Amino acid sequence: MADCRLYLCTPPALDPAVFADQLAQALDAGDVACIQLRLKDVDDDTVRRAVDVLRPISQSRGVAFILNDRPDLAAETGCDGVHVGQSDWPYAKARKAVGADAIVGVTCHDSRHLAMEAAEAGADYVAFGAFYPTTTKPSHYRPEPDLLQWWSEMMEVPCVAIGGITPENCAPLVKAGADFICVVTAVWNHPEGPGAGVKAFNAAIEAASGAT
Numbered sequence: 628m629a630d631c632r633l634y635l636c637t638p639p640a641l642d643p644a645v646f647a648d649q650l651a652q653a654l655d656a657g658d659v660a661c662i663q664l665r666l667k668d669v670d671d672d673t674v675r676r677a678v679d680v681l682r683p684i685s686q687s688r689g690v691a692f693i694l695n696d697r698p699d700l701a702a703e704t705g706c707d708g709v710h711v712g713q714s715d716w717p718y719a720k721a722r723k724a725v726g727a728d729a730i731v732g733v734t735c736h737d738s739r740h741l742a743m744e745a746a747e748a749g750a751d752y753v754a755f756g757a758f759y760p761t762t763t764k765p766s767h768y769r770p771e772p773d774l775l776q777w778w779s780e781m782m783e784v785p786c787v788a789i790g791g792i793t794p795e796n797c798a799p800l801v802k803a804g805a806d807f808i809c810v811v812t813a814v815w816n817h818p819e820g821p822g823a824g825v826k827a828f829n830a831a832i833e834a835a836s837g838a839t
């Protein structure tokens with residue numbers, strides 16, 4: 628298995644009953660390390676219902692199920708962890724809510740400083756992005772791949788690359804040392820379906836890992 632693995636984020640709005648089948652297709656197509664449920668602007672019960680449907684599909688396949696933004700709901704609903712951004716719960720409060728064994732990831736944009744702070748506080752991964760233009764979450768932060776190289780040479784804590792990543796443009800990020808490539812659009816909107824998207828990423832990661 629390549630050192631770099633695929634990390635999926637859900638689309639920001641979904642019908643769990645419909646998305647369940649797409650998720651199973653994606654996870655059955657190849658290697659996926661984890662899936663983040665990222666629903667924006669929905670009420671708590673909508674999140675709970677989505678977790679109830681999607682978490683077992685993920686966990687039964689050995690794929691970690693991470694909730695975006697809400698450490699309290701992550702703990703309540705049996706998720707494997709939570710992802711928090713700089714405007715969400717601070718790391719320490721998130722960790723307290725989910726416990727020592729859960730995964731806590733932190734958005735660090737393009738900032739070495741934020742990443743060092745998160746890693747020193749105990750984050751399980753730091754996320755950098757958006758590396759490429761994206762309409763999923765427009766971002767004025769635009770790190771260069773050398774940030775990943777600097778990070779992976781300096782630090783043990785894994786780093787995630789996110790933002791506009793496709794099978795065609797992921798190679799520089801993989802070669803620079805990204806531990807995870809996090810993707811929304813290029814998998815769920817793949818013209819041949821999410822399974823084909825996962826396969827295309829697995830192949831691109833493998834090719835970039837082997838290339839010098």
Ligand SMILES: Cc1ncc(COP(=O)(O)OP(=O)(O)O)c(N)n1
Nearest residue numbers: 695710711712713734754787789809
């Ligand atoms: C893996 C990963 N990286 C970054 C983000 C973005 O988090 P945040 O800045 O809190 O923005 P929202 O996703 O909450 O809109 C993420 N979710 N996952």
Ligand SMILES: Cc1ncsc1CCOP(=O)(O)O
Nearest residue numbers: 761763764790791810811812
């Ligand atoms: C959540 C998030 N944070 C930074 S970019 C981004 C969206 C990534 O989605 P896509 O893979 O569709 O560009």
Ligand SMILES: [Mg+2]
Nearest residue numbers: 696711712715
């Ligand atoms: Mg957030």
